[in-house]
Amino acid sequence: xxxxxxxxxxxxxxxxxxxxxxxxxxxxxxxxxxxxxxxxxxxxxxxxxxxxxxxxxxxxxxxxxxxxxxxxxxxxxxxxxxxxxxxxxxxxxxxxxxxxxxxxxxxxxxxxxxxxxxxxxxxxxxxxxxxxxxxxxxxxxxxxxxxxxxxxxxxxxxxxxxxxxxxxxxxxxxxxxxxxxxxxxxxxxxxxxxxxxxxxxxxxxxxxxxxxxxxxxxxxxxxxxxxxxxxxxxxxxxxxxxxxxxxxxxxxxxxxxxxxxxxxxxxxxxxxxxxxxxxxxxxxxxxxxxxxxxxxxxxxxxxxxxxxxxxxxxxxxxxxxxxxxxxxxxxxxxxxxxxxx
Amino acid sequence: xxxxxxxxxxxxxxxxxxxxxxxxxxxxxxxxxxxxxxxxxxxxxxxxxxxxxxxxxxxxxxxxxxxxxxxxxxxxxxxxxxxxxxxxxxxxxxxxxxxxxxxxxxxxxxxxxxxxxxxxxxxxxxxxxxxxxxxxxxxxxxxxxxxxxxxxxxxxxxxxxxxxxxxxxxxxxxxxxxxxxxxxxxxxxxxxxxxxxxxxxxxxxxxxxxxxxxxxxxxxxxxxxxxxxxxxxxxxxxxxxxxxxxxxxxxxxxxxxxxxxxxxxxxxxxxxxxxxxxxxxxxxxxxxxxxxxxxxxxxxxxxxxxxxxxxxxxxxxxxxxx
Numbered sequence: 001x002x003x004x005x006x007x008x009x010x011x012x013x014x015x016x017x018x019x020x021x022x023x024x025x026x027x028x029x030x031x032x033x034x035x036x037x038x039x040x041x042x043x044x045x046x047x048x049x050x051x052x053x054x055x056x057x058x059x060x061x062x063x064x065x066x067x068x069x070x071x072x073x074x075x076x077x078x079x080x081x082x083x084x085x086x087x088x089x090x091x092x093x094x095x096x097x098x099x100x101x102x103x104x105x106x107x108x109x110x111x112x113x114x115x116x117x118x119x120x121x122x123x124x125x126x127x128x129x130x131x132x133x134x135x136x137x138x139x140x141x142x143x144x145x146x147x148x149x150x151x152x153x154x155x156x157x158x159x160x161x162x163x164x165x166x167x168x169x170x171x172x173x174x175x176x177x178x179x180x181x182x183x184x185x186x187x188x189x190x191x192x193x194x195x196x197x198x199x200x201x202x203x204x205x206x207x208x209x210x211x212x213x214x215x216x217x218x219x220x221x222x223x224x225x226x227x228x229x230x231x232x233x234x235x236x237x238x239x240x241x242x243x244x245x246x247x248x249x250x251x252x253x254x255x256x257x258x259x260x261x262x263x264x265x266x267x268x269x270x271x272x273x274x275x276x277x278x279x280x281x282x283x284x285x286x287x288x289x290x291x292x293x294x295x296x297x298x299x300x301x302x303x304x305x306x307x308x309x310x311x312x313x314x315x316x317x318x319x320x321x322x323x324x325x326x327x328x329x330x331x332x333x334x335x336x337x338x339x340x341x
Numbered sequence: 342x343x344x345x346x347x348x349x350x351x352x353x354x355x356x357x358x359x360x361x362x363x364x365x366x367x368x369x370x371x372x373x374x375x376x377x378x379x380x381x382x383x384x385x386x387x388x389x390x391x392x393x394x395x396x397x398x399x400x401x402x403x404x405x406x407x408x409x410x411x412x413x414x415x416x417x418x419x420x421x422x423x424x425x426x427x428x429x430x431x432x433x434x435x436x437x438x439x440x441x442x443x444x445x446x447x448x449x450x451x452x453x454x455x456x457x458x459x460x461x462x463x464x465x466x467x468x469x470x471x472x473x474x475x476x477x478x479x480x481x482x483x484x485x486x487x488x489x490x491x492x493x494x495x496x497x498x499x500x501x502x503x504x505x506x507x508x509x510x511x512x513x514x515x516x517x518x519x520x521x522x523x524x525x526x527x528x529x530x531x532x533x534x535x536x537x538x539x540x541x542x543x544x545x546x547x548x549x550x551x552x553x554x555x556x557x558x559x560x561x562x563x564x565x566x567x568x569x570x571x572x573x574x575x576x577x578x579x580x581x582x583x584x585x586x587x588x589x590x591x592x593x594x595x596x597x598x599x600x601x602x603x604x605x606x607x608x609x610x611x612x613x614x615x616x617x618x619x620x621x622x623x624x625x626x627x628x629x630x631x632x633x634x635x636x637x638x639x640x641x642x643x644x645x646x647x648x649x650x651x652x653x654x655x656x657x658x659x660x661x662x663x
Binding site: 147301 | 469631
């Protein structure tokens with residue numbers, strides 16, 4: 001047990017260090033960064049803000065990790081967020097109860113995931129292209145539902161999901177923490193995670209050894225759709241309305257980035273949901289940090305691009321062999337982590 | 342018939358049938374004015390899509406073009422506002438920057454062995470970020486030379502106009518077709534898309550071809566940015582968001598196989614025209630909402646992917662029994 005824990009800690013070490021360095025840099029530029037306050041039974045502070053603002057990307061990253069582990073990619077999550085936000089707003093304003101609204105919305109997300117999954121698993125279409133269809137059409141569908149306007153609502157229950165609090169934490173934070181934990185337990189305490197990794201490394205071999213690859217692939221995209229639906233509800237509840245044009249815009253790229261920062265390879269195989277969640281927090285810390293430390297927000301994208309390039313260089317096999325001195329400790333550490341796992 | 346030509350034939354047939362339906366409903370759509378506007382309004386998208394066709398033919402993808410178009414527009418606007426440089430010199434500078442940018446992405450893809458998807462995603466962030474840093478406002482371009490360029494057109498019988506930018510798009514497609522089918526570089530692109538390992542064994546210079554492909558895509562995205570700045574007479578860092586998706590959709594609808602190695606530059610032109618036709622129809626109708634464009638393009642995309650899948654299935658079976 002302690003060996004597994006140690007391997008787990010080693011796997012997450014680069015992400016934890018990166019997060020700590022970024023937080024330390026921000027706190028130098030903005031002294032009151034770590035201050036937490038309790039007001040009206042809820043914690044306030046920049047750290048809580050990062051957790052809260054990072055909720056949609058964190059949720060998307062959970063589903064995206066599993067999809068990428070199957071050697072796929074889901075470009076449609078941003079559009080699915082917009083669809084589900086629109087569905088939630090339309091359902092609640094047309095008089096459905098909160099429970100019914102949530103069921104309809106989550107169902108919509110599952111249907112979207114099912115569509116992507118069927119295209120990838122049954123019709124055998126490349127994931128980038130298969131999910132591109134829904135990415136292009138999805139925003140149109142969301143606009144069709146809201147009829148082009150921003151659909152606002154006043155239902156206290158639905159708004160609570162976006163801005164309420166539970167045990168002192170904002171509701172979105174509770175949701176992504178609990179959901180992430182559930183999915184991580186589901187894939188790691190059962191054989192599912194192992195089967196997904198096998199499928200991602202070699203689909204044909206795992207099919208020949210008796211893994212029902214089709215069902216697993218579809219399930220991965222359905223999970224991604226479900227995550228997008230929850231993120232869509234949170235995004236809509238946060239602004240108390242469904243904005244078909246801007247809800248979830250470009251979040252698919254942030255989610256993919258979170259997974260890549262988390263160290264899961266885009267070529268499929270080994271994955272870690274905890275590392276992807278840390279990746280999402282790293283991205284959000286950079287966003288919040290740039291705002292807090294008074295940098296012009298224009299630099300946000302350039303800094304993001306620089307970080308991706310840095311990670312690409314570190315991950316690339318050729319750079320690792322070229323910079324033996326630099327990469328030796330990192331490679332040894334990674335190897336130890338993988339062996340112990 | 343050679344199955345290679347089937348997707349292209351299907352695209353052309355769909356365009357002609359769709360245009361015939363449009364004319365049956367609105368006879369006014371059969372005019373050179375509509376055709377001229379179709380070319381002018383989609384000129385920037387068409388030029389960028391030529392570059393995307395080459396990238397996709399080689400089995401890659403370029404997500405950065407929308408951001409590069411916006412960057413070029415802002416770059417030109419800032420340059421013309423702050424200095425007294427002639428627009429033509431500014432165009433040359435902009436093209437040099439975007440071509441070098443594309444070549445750099447190609448070099449990273451080849452030398453670091455990274456998927457084009459994530460490299461060009463970083464490129465997209467970088468180009469958009471550079472545009473933001475240059476200016477977050479929409480800057481108008483008031484140089485008299487711009488007015489001259491905008492005023493240049495060739496008058497068609499029936500009152501239609503082929504504007505300078507519309508003509509430039511047609512010229513780009515013509516040159517693109519020549520490069521793809523009549524040069525060694527074009528043959529290398531097709532070979533690379535057919536399979537990198539096979540291409541290497543055939544003696545295709547993989548590295549140089551990859552760098553050239555992305556440099557070409559960067560160059561055409563820059564040219565598209567110049568055309569876009571002529572079209573709007575302004576530079577704005579939030580412009581042309583998502584153009585890469587429209588370009589990819591046009592390439593796929595034009596019958597190019599997304600796995601690479603098979604397709605035609607000419608098909609992309611028809612793909613662009615189909616997208617433009619949908620928009621024109623919605624404008625003529627007046628009661629349909631703009632979001633139907635996206636839904637229809639999504640459906641077309643889906644239909645063409647299915648068609649391609651069916652074709653691959655048929656050819657594979659034929660090959661097996663041959």
